[in-house]
Amino acid sequence: MPRPRSEKPARAAAPWVRTRLRTAPWAAVFLALLVLVTAYLAAALPRAVDAYETEGLRHDIRTAAARNSVLELTASPPGPELDPAEREAGLAPAVLQEQRDKVRALVPEPLRTDPEQSVQGVRTVKRVNGLDPWLPRPDGLQPEFVLSSPSDLTRHATLRKGRLPAGTARAPEAVVTPKTAASLRLKPGSVVHVPSRGIAEPISVTVTGIVEPRGPGSPYWAVEPLLHTPALAARQVGLEVKHYWQAALLVSPASAPGLLATTGEPEVFVRLMPTYGHLTGRDTDRLAAALDSAAAGPDLVRMRQVVGPTGALATELDTIVDSYRATRDAINPVVAVAVFGIGAVAAVVLAMTGGLFVTRRDGELALIRSRGASLTGIGLRLLGETSAVVMPATALALWLAVATVPAPAADAPTTGPAGAAGATAGAAGIPLLPSLLAASAVALLAMLVLPLRAVVRHRRPRLHGGRDDLLTARPSARRTVIELTLLVLAVGAVVSLRLRGTGESGDHLVSAAPVLVGLIAATLLIRIYPLPLRWLGRPVRRLRGAVGPLALARAGRSSAAGTLPLLALVLALTTAAFGGSVLAGVAEARDRAALVATGADARVDGSVAWTPLPAGLADAVRGTAGVRDVAPVQIEYGVSLPYAEDAEAQPTSAPLVGVEPDSYTRLADRSGTGAFPAGLLASTGKGGPDVAADTQRVLPVIASPAVAERLGDAPQDIVSAAGVFRVKVVAVRSATPALSDTDFLLANAADLTHPAPTTLLVTGPTNGAALRAVVKARSDALLVSMRTEERAGFVDSPIQSGAERIYLGAIGAGAGFAVVAVLLSLMQSAPERTVLLARLRTMGLSRKQGRRLLGLEAVPQAVLAALGGTLVGWATVPLLAPGIDLFRLAFATAPGMVPLDGAPLRADPWSLLVPALAVVLLTGAAAAGQAWWAGRKGSIKELRAGDAR
Numbered sequence: 007m008p009r010p011r012s013e014k015p016a017r018a019a020a021p022w023v024r025t026r027l028r029t030a031p032w033a034a035v036f037l038a039l040l041v042l043v044t045a046y047l048a049a050a051l052p053r054a055v056d057a058y059e060t061e062g063l064r065h066d067i068r069t070a071a072a073r074n075s076v077l078e079l080t081a082s083p084p085g086p087e088l089d090p091a092e093r094e095a096g097l098a099p100a101v102l103q104e105q106r107d108k109v110r111a112l113v114p115e116p117l118r119t120d121p122e123q124s125v126q127g128v129r130t131v132k133r134v135n136g137l138d139p140w141l142p143r144p145d146g147l148q149p150e151f152v153l154s155s156p157s158d159l160t161r162h163a164t165l166r167k168g169r170l171p172a173g174t175a176r177a178p179e180a181v182v183t184p185k186t187a188a189s190l191r192l193k194p195g196s197v198v199h200v201p202s203r204g205i206a207e208p209i210s211v212t213v214t215g216i217v218e219p220r221g222p223g224s225p226y227w228a229v230e231p232l233l234h235t236p237a238l239a240a241r242q243v244g245l246e247v248k249h250y251w252q253a254a255l256l257v258s259p260a261s262a263p264g265l266l267a268t269t270g271e272p273e274v275f276v277r278l279m280p281t282y283g284h285l286t287g288r289d290t291d292r293l294a295a296a297l298d299s300a301a302a303g304p305d306l307v308r309m310r311q312v313v314g315p316t317g318a319l320a321t322e323l324d325t326i327v328d329s330y331r332a333t334r335d336a337i338n339p340v341v342a343v344a345v346f347g348i349g350a351v352a353a354v355v356l357a358m359t360g361g362l363f364v365t366r367r368d369g370e371l372a373l374i375r376s377r378g379a380s381l382t383g384i385g386l387r388l389l390g391e392t393s394a395v396v397m398p399a400t401a402l403a404l405w406l407a408v409a410t411v412p413a414p415a416a417d418a419p420t421t422g423p424a425g426a427a428g429a430t431a432g433a434a435g436i437p438l439l440p441s442l443l444a445a446s447a448v449a450l451l452a453m454l455v456l457p458l459r460a461v462v463r464h465r466r467p468r469l470h471g472g473r474d475d476l477l478t479a480r481p482s483a484r485r486t487v488i489e490l491t492l493l494v495l496a497v498g499a500v501v502s503l504r505l506r507g508t509g510e511s512g513d514h515l516v517s518a519a520p521v522l523v524g525l526i527a528a529t530l531l532i533r534i535y536p537l538p539l540r541w542l543g544r545p546v547r548r549l550r551g552a553v554g555p556l557a558l559a560r561a562g563r564s565s566a567a568g569t570l571p572l573l574a575l576v577l578a579l580t581t582a583a584f585g586g587s588v589l590a591g592v593a594e595a596r597d598r599a600a601l602v603a604t605g606a607d608a609r610v611d612g613s614v615a616w617t618p619l620p621a622g623l624a625d626a627v628r629g630t631a632g633v634r635d636v637a638p639v640q641i642e643y644g645v646s647l648p649y650a651e652d653a654e655a656q657p658t659s660a661p662l663v664g665v666e667p668d669s670y671t672r673l674a675d676r677s678g679t680g681a682f683p684a685g686l687l688a689s690t691g692k693g694g695p696d697v698a699a700d701t702q703r704v705l706p707v708i709a710s711p712a713v714a715e716r717l718g719d720a721p722q723d724i725v726s727a728a729g730v731f732r733v734k735v736v737a738v739r740s741a742t743p744a745l746s747d748t749d750f751l752l753a754n755a756a757d758l759t760h761p762a763p764t765t766l767l768v769t770g771p772t773n774g775a776a777l778r779a780v781v782k783a784r785s786d787a788l789l790v791s792m793r794t795e796e797r798a799g800f801v802d803s804p805i806q807s808g809a810e811r812i813y814l815g816a817i818g819a820g821a822g823f824a825v826v827a828v829l830l831s832l833m834q835s836a837p838e839r840t841v842l843l844a845r846l847r848t849m850g851l852s853r854k855q856g857r858r859l860l861g862l863e864a865v866p867q868a869v870l871a872a873l874g875g876t877l878v879g880w881a882t883v884p885l886l887a888p889g890i891d892l893f894r895l896a897f898a899t900a901p902g903m904v905p906l907d908g909a910p911l912r913a914d915p916w917s918l919l920v921p922a923l924a925v926v927l928l929t930g931a932a933a934a935g936q937a938w939w940a941g942r943k944g945s946i947k948e949l950r951a952g953d954a955r
Contacts, residue, residue, distance in 0.1 A: 038399040045403035045448040052440035053411040058808020059287025067282040072228040074322035077278040081313040094263035102126045108312045114296040123225045123279035128262040129154035130270025134200040145248035152254040155262040162226045168194030168215025171258035178261035181215045183234045225279040297324040336894035342517035344816035347581030350521045351823045354574040360455030385457040392453045400449040496522035524580035527878040528573040571831035578824035579875025585817045586917020595896040595909035600797035605743040606767035609791040618762040620784045634770035638763035640664035645726045650718025664755030680739035687754040706736040708752040714738045729759025868929035872922035883913040
């Protein structure tokens with residue numbers, strides 16, 4: 007029967023989600039903020055990693071020398087079996103230009119080349135002699151020339167004198183740069199004669215002008231520096247070393263066919279300069295595959311169809327890419343350790359948040375369940391509540407992550423089609439999928455934790471819950487099985503890490519080893535938590551007053567479900583300790599490498615070996631502001647070593663170092679490098695030029711292990727520029743400040759026949775400008791090396807700084823989540839604490855005693871978490887140190903490029919103690935604040951009759 011029009015429809019009940027959000031707005035705001043921060047961190051992490059990997063790849067290509075990154079395709083010119091006209095036609099500028107364009111089109115992706123820096127032409131592989139007698143000959147040797155005809159010379163050079171070359175194959179013309187003209191005495195109109203092939207008369211090359219390179223550092227000129235700057239080379243002639251000039255003549259492309267008649271073995275070359283602005287870290291594998299294909303694969307076959315069957319592509323770009331990939335693969339597993347740690351802490355905090363909400367609404371949900379509500383209905387309603395809060399917060403977090411962590415811009419967009427393409431691709435952005443998946447995982451966890459915990463807790467209708475104290479709780483068999491499984495995983499991860507290290511990318515079990523160890527430790531702490539409370543309970547009961555015993559009893563009555571805060575704190579402290587140790591190990595390795603490289607805070611020596619220091623320089627340096635000590639050192643390299651009868655008879659040499667024992671010993675003590683008592687090198691009193699003929703005197707020396715083994719125990723004769731004398735090894739040291747990673751022989755400078763300090767090792771200065779000014783006032787031939795500058799040079803890659811930022815962010819985020827865990831723990835028990843304090847106040851408890859009670863009640867768990875986190879962090883570092891080498895993170899270069907064998911991981915005391923003390927102080931302060939706030943409120947509301955709390 008249809009309803010009458012006059013009747014109004016019944017008013018629907020208010021929606022559940024809207025009612026709940028209006029009822030508890032602050033809880034919704036708190037959950038939204040927590041999800042916003044957590045989802046932002048999760049979404050920003052893959053973008054940050056992708057950004058610094060992209061910047062690192064571009065940086066390595068950009069900073070590499072042009073001759074290493076260039077792609078150079080070479081081929082033999084048309085063979086002698088062809089007619090001369092056909093051979094010359096095959097080297098015409100238009101033909102070479104067409105070959106270059108076709109080769110550029112065949113370069114495989116993601117390789118792209120810059121047309122502005124691409125060059126083609128003909129050049130002589132073998133340098134040809136300049137036959138003219140008027141050419142400079144320093145030691146009587148003829149100069150040697152490279153004949154090259156690079157294209158687009160007018161675009162990359164400015165004419166200064168004469169005219170640009172034209173010429174023909176029969177009458178070649180060339181230009182030279184100003185440096186070449188000045189060194190080889192060339193000018194417009196000069197004619198250089200070079201040997202010819204098969205005919206008696208040499209070939210005449212006419213110099214028509216002088217051109218100034220536009221940007222000698224550009225790839226056009228930098229690939230072959232000889233094109234713009236001549237070099238004075240050396241050659242062994244008999245027993246003498248003689249010098250001669252090497253230079254280049256820039257032949258016109260029209261004259262390029264004339265190079266076929268020279269003895270220089272000409273070749274055709276196509277030089278392609280790759281661009282890097284479009285590359286990303288994800289392109290590394292594709293880039294390596296493309297380089298392999300172009301160097302010895304299908305793409306080389308296609309290029310040979312253009313330039314001929316002898317075509318060969320040479321480049322060092324594959325070495326650059328492999329070095330970058332090795333650095334990335336070494337750093338990523340170390341970074342993954344921090345990511346797993348902070349991820350575990352965040353997951354525990356989200357679970358704690360759901361637990362807090364379930365606890366606060368336990369009575370409500372129990373009542374609904376007892377009145378017939380189904381588990382499905384309760385779970386769906388709670389899922390709707392959390393979804394209404396979590397989904398907008400996650401969307402906002404994802405938007406903030408995309409906005410605040412943008413894709414790296416193209417480093418150096420170049421002109422032309424390739425440059426434009428590179429800039430466009432460089433700004434194309436970071437893929438959104440990893441960030442979307444990470445934020446979705448956070449949202450899913452945040453949405454499901456409340457419904458799942460509520461469903462599990464209210465599987466059966468109940469009115470009141472039983473006691474769930476830590477002292478009386480008995481872990482179930484299911485929990486025991488889970489804990490044993492985690493124990494097995496942790497042991498397997500630690501063993502795997504120690505045996506294989508972090509070298510295998512993607513081994514997530516190994517990267518999660520610190521988290522698993524922290525998880526097992528937290529589980530163990532929860533198991534043994536009642537024991538110290540029982541031990542402390544007995545003596546505390548004998549004390550006067552009820553606050554102490556009551557606080558311990560309250561700590562033991564805390565819910566077993568409150569173990570999540572303990573787990574969160576232990577994981578946060580373990581992550582902070584491990585991350586702090588990583589950063590401290592990186593800083594220590596850099597400091598040590600810089601100190602080994604310079605020998606002291608500053609080093610003054612010549613640009614060439616055996617450069618004596620000016621008289622009075624040491625005293626002038628001592629007077630410089632900030633200088634605390636100066637150690638003069640005399641270093642003579644390549645001193646031939648005799649050998650004992652049982653030592654190896656092969657010729658060998660080592661540096662001889664003359665030192666002042668007192669100042670040098672102080673330096674060795676401060677640096678921790680090869681320290682020794684000054685008395686070991688006590689002077690014999692026989693030094694100086696007056697005793698040059700005394701070859702029987704024996705000098706005490708300190709030697710490196712290899713030198714000591716060669717010299718033996720008996721005195722041995724030493725012949726050097728510093729004098730002729732006998733030496734006897736009195737001590738052995740593996741290192742010394744004056745030299746880095748080399749054998750040495752250390753003697754008292756006062757005992758040398760010709761003492762002449764060549765190096766100053768300075769302690770104390772931090773202002774390199776002031777020290778350089780003092781040194782420059784004495785001599786322009788001396789160099790000043792600062793330890794701080796040397797250290798700064800080790801941090802030259804964005805992949806290093808990016809990984810360090812990730813670790814700093816992980817430590818900061820872990821600290822923030824630890825604070826949230828402490829606050830959530832206190833909030834969860836806040837209503838019960840408030841009721842207890844109100845009841846005890848009616849029994850005569852003062853406000854001061856109330857604050858002490860709540861503070862002492864919260865301290866045991868915080869102290870346990872601090873002790874557990876400190877011990878776990880201290881044990882985790884040496885446990886995992888054999889499998890982790892921080893060398894690549896510290897230096898981002900291959901071993902052997904810095905004077906260190908490795909960068910081991912060591913526990914950092916500050917990273918262990920400071921976070922633990924902060925947790926205890928924060929917990930005590932929060933508990934005291936809660937007690938103060940509860941004391942300000944009246945007790946009537948908490949003591950109402952019939953209140954079930």
